[in-house]
Amino acid sequence: MKNILTPIPPADARERLMIAALDQFTRRGYAATSVRELCEAAGVTKPVLYYYFKSKEGLYLQLMEESYTRFEAILSDLKSYSGSARERITNFTTGLFFSYVKQLPLLKLCYSIYYGTPQGAPYFNLEQYYDRVLDELERLVSEGIKLGEVKDGNVNDIVWTVMGCLNITIEEQLCHTNPRIDGDSMKRMLDLVLNGICTN
Template identity: 35%
Template sequence: MADNVRQRIVEAATRLFARKGYAGTSTREIVEAAGTTKPSLYYYFGDKEGLYTALVRDELDRLVHSFDLAEDLPLGTALERFCRHYVTFFQSDVSTIALTFRELFGLGEEAIQRMAQGYFDGLRQRVAQLIARGVTRGEVPPSVDPDYSALAILGILNIFLMRWILQGDAYDLSRVLTQIDALVRGWQIHPTG
């Protein structure tokens, strides 16, 4: 029963935050929509910011854990697969993702730091693992820094996603992937001779 209450709060908050934004949604509205009480919200999440942070973290954890590192694939193919999965994930649930990007910068530095540690670092590490594996296999030169390269790839993807979500700019996924592929091809070792 307790999980049901928590889940109802999560579902109600997701709908309300997506529709009205973080600042425009009150805890009273959330608990009324969830059919529960403020003490229940406080028990599970501490406060409205804790609830919001949990929503974003849960959604982004789902993304991080849904991606298979595809150990048998060449680096270029694995990264293309990751990028396609990443963009498709965000496109599949626009309300939750819009909630994430619209409100992220309005929560304050501490909340952003918590989300960055829980999500962005985890995601960066997964992409860096792919790239490090490519270095180990000789697919790219040792001069390629896996962490910085992962940040570059995620930066490219996130800029396109933020423009799409916040400004409605639609981008052709295949063109975005072509840009990532050009970056990866630039790393590859070219035979001499």
């Protein structure tokens, strides 16, 4: 009898709800999207959403947390690059860029929550994405200076200049269907910056 009263939700229903949430929150906004609409888009009934996420808030937070966990995994991969300081800075930054490009809808959602009018979404620390990248760049630049591969100077200035190249290239992908700069442009921009600060 238990199976009839509390049926186990289909195995892929959770995943379909996550996909629907990302799509609806990004296109229509968190506040404007109802539980009913999320369920319709995912092709599930309301109890399935409540079973997995308890509420719209819970679904949003889960989406944010799992995305951030994936981001940390990507960071770990990118940190394992070897080579000169210059190569590591370039590979880390371009690797990050291409992983962001694969997640543009999520990035759009983060930008709309961060810069947009408050929509009542529960708090999630979006700045940690940015701050973790700054930390990692600082580590790479500091190591480069210690090894004599980066000219001694203000570490922060170098970090923020490199971050500026990454940031503007990502925002161009977010804002334009036909971006005027891409990953190749960013690599050349990084070269301009690194030509002046690297010793090799």
